[in-house]
Amino acid sequence: MRNVRHRNLVPVITTCSSDCIRAFVLQYMPNGSLENWLYKEESHLNLLQRVSIMLDVAVAIEYVHRGHNTTIVHCYLKPANVLFDEDMMAQVGDFGISKILAVSKSMAHTETLGTLGYIAPEYGSEGIVSTSGDIYSYGIMLMEVLAARRPTDEEIFNENLDLREWIRRAFPRIMMEVVDANLFPEEEQITSKSEICIASMVDLALDCTKKTPGSRITMKDVVKRLKKIKNGFLEA
Template sequence: MVYKGILKDGIIFAAKVFNVQLEGAFKSFDTECEILRNLRHRNLTKVITSCSNLDFKALVLEYMPNGTLDKWLYSHNLFLNLLQRLDIMIDVASAMDYLHNGYLMPVVHCDLKPSNVLLDEEMVGHVSDFGIAKMLGAGEASFIQTRTIATIGYIAPEYGQDGIVSTRCDVYSFGILMMETFTRKRPSDDTFTGEWSIQRWVSDSFPGEIHKVVDSNLVQPGDEQIDAKMQCLLSVVELALNCTLVTPDARIGMKDALSKLKKIRLQLVNCQH
């Protein structure tokens, strides 16, 4: 559970309290402490302190007043425009690039999804919840095996089937996250059954029919910027598909994905001026 608190000096914080009755709670707490203690990036949730004894474990985190990306995608009274969604994806990609390439040992988040992307007062995205994250270790193999299973719908095939975790698993999850952000459809939606998945749905529409799958609120008939917006969405969908290829080594790396997103944003902004 996450609680909101206010200190005497008026500083607002979030307290993430672990249910110590749940199996794996201690390990999850230790993992988050270990990883977040050493990582520093503007797009990662900042830990202020931690509290720990036999009966109580909690992390005190920087408070994010705008809640989760999940809330913004699915609340009827909230809306993110195309540029806002693009900016949040760049924020997430920046955090993931840092985890994979900017630290001594590569860190795999393992559970990237909209509810784990928090938004601050400026609508800047912060990646949170490192409870099942894995550190690959310096100079070791580029993957490890685990029995820990992440959220269905966002898991890379090799992770779901064989428990193989690598940075390319996060790339796959990021691709699904992008698809969800720009289509406003969950990978767990009832329409996706058997072999039919969000990845297949988006892939089958590309490139000629992506107007049928992207969030209709993003591109309205009569919009002066419709061509620029559709080009932007085409580029985003193409990148998402390159992130979700079945073979891990065939997927684009996080650094290149971030670079492509920044170029897509630049093209969109240039067309709007």
């Protein structure tokens, strides 16, 4: 991990290992986490900022999946592990439970899981880790970023739903009723370009979170589609 370098990955400075602790030492990120920005009352991110952040995350994960000489599966994607530097550039951190896949293998087995709500179904049922698992977690995080609702949100659970099903039922007919109101500052009008952008991102998130690993898109496709969504939003 110390040899992995990318503008959207929190740099690993060194590692610590003793009888009591095994840890990465990471570069300090002064602007906190995406989780803080989503849920603290005084912190707000508009739609363009959220699109840009999720594009940065996708680029980082595509790099560890395909851009390095070994395939790394993060296994722990969630807003708390997306951090911001002094320029508010998003960087993915916390590779503490990541898995490095052998060149000859596209998946591995593990008993180490991530956080409830972000874990791909095959992690829990079979202990199978693959790049498709990261894509599932990314899709859940994309829904959370749009709706500002955690996967374990009590209101959603009380309806016997998970976040994906809650979003899927709202899409596309009442989509604007479930997105975060803080996407749009009071002085900003909700326009057709905003609605198209949100609908495209939800559609992408649903493609990332399909039930079986083989039916999900790749992170390369995620990056390509998000770039198109961002460019369309800026040009409209």
